[in-house]
Amino acid sequence: MKSEWLSRAMDLRLFRIRPAEAYPIVLERRRIFVLPTRSGLLFAFTLFAMLLASINYTLSLGYALTFLLAGVGVTSTFHAYRNLLGIEVSGGHGTPAHVGDMVGFEFSLNEKARRDRFAISVINSEETVVTDLPASSTLHVRLTCRAIRRGPLDAGRIVIETHFPLGLVRAWSVFTPDHTVIVYPAIEREAPSPPRGGEDHDGESSASEGSDDFAGLRGHRDTDSPRQMAWKAIARTDTLISKSFTASAGQQLDLRWFDLPDTLDTEARLSRLTRWVVDAAAQAREYTLTLPDQSIGPGHDATHRDRCLAALALFGMSAHS
Structure with missing residues (x-):
């Protein structure tokens, strides 16, 4: 509970995420964040070592290579940021499910800037979907999570991120859509047949x-009456079996x-x-x-x-x- 509260507080403070946002959600400049990955940190450390060596040994080619690679790193940061900029997220529909089943949330990613987007990851608490988004297209993404209780289930915290093109930086955006699906109660596995209308039940x-009508044989239940016992089948199999009627x-x-x-x-x-x-x-x-x-x-x-x-x-x- 404490970690969830801390995560929500960071979203509100750092990422300006409201508890629930109405569709459509546009990834604007102020919503996209960029930080180096482990590979990016190693790349930066390598560049720093190359710079020190070039200074120590007065290597002109070392300077050239160092600043060339640094330019590649800066350019990759720009492309990662641009890979998410302007993507519009709109809602689809959710797939109702019963407790214990997987609930599906569908989203639409809309590309309106007329450029291809590559290696876009859409992530929730249980699943990651990675896809490309062609120019001027709409892509439907489905995320699932397990339903653990009945009632309304929110889509929760969704992350859209990319490591394109070189994996040196991670560009991402966080949002919580106003997207709810109803989770039905669990289905009883061995339920008796329902009562018929007009009868007196107690x-x-x-x-x-x-x-x-005789419907067949099934496993015995504690609520079965003696007249429902399939005595011939029990004698043959040594297993309690009951007759099923509908x-x-x-x-x-x-x-x-x-x-x-x-x-x-x-x-x-x-x-x-x-x-x-x-x-x-x-x-x-x-x-x-x-x-x-x-x-x-x-x-x-x-x-x-x-x-x-x-x-x-x-x-x-x-x-x-």
Whole structure:
């Protein structure tokens, strides 16, 4: 936490970076910084040694070579700075994901100065993308980071840098875009089938399987009733196996927060409801999601699914935005 605070303070003081900047973001002169790399420092030390030797031995050719190489170093600094100057960063869209998955943030790099840009690196906390930017073109860059909690996820601190052309200096710019993606709750891996609308559910009974159509065999769960046990298969394999049943396709699902077992905490309830929403949407089933603070549906299309997942992601948060 202390290192993150220090990094943000340095951004604000040294790089004039606001907490969140609206697109488009233009890399102007005051936003680009240049410092020597390790190779650049070694190059400068070598030039200094050559200068001392030339002075000590009065070498005219030594002076010429030293100042020629120094001119190359200064020129490379100018080209590195110019390689970033004027690039415009505009926002694309983010790829929503579930907790534990990789979230994608897309950016567009726009070149409007009619010159090629080489070896441009776009960096976030977990990934580096290196690319060239042709003259008068737009390039789409996608950065990813792992989602560790549900809710809004900001793109965070982004660095654009280059070591072009000789690697002697590093030119870079730092910005924090106003770019947010919603992270949905994690999907429960072994969730029971959802209850059907119109039935009376209480506690664990909401976790029971439908009983209309036989869907196949699966691993045994603690919530399975004895009638679901596949006794013949258990006798053959010596492994606990249960029968899986599904409700009829036309039956509307009623996914209710209050029908979940009291043993589940908030995040576990959200994970189970997320599993049911995802499965119902994949099967084009009509369903309603009922949370303590709102009810969504009925519906079955992708828009309805996204509304339900967003409501689950923002559940319990002060600002639903």
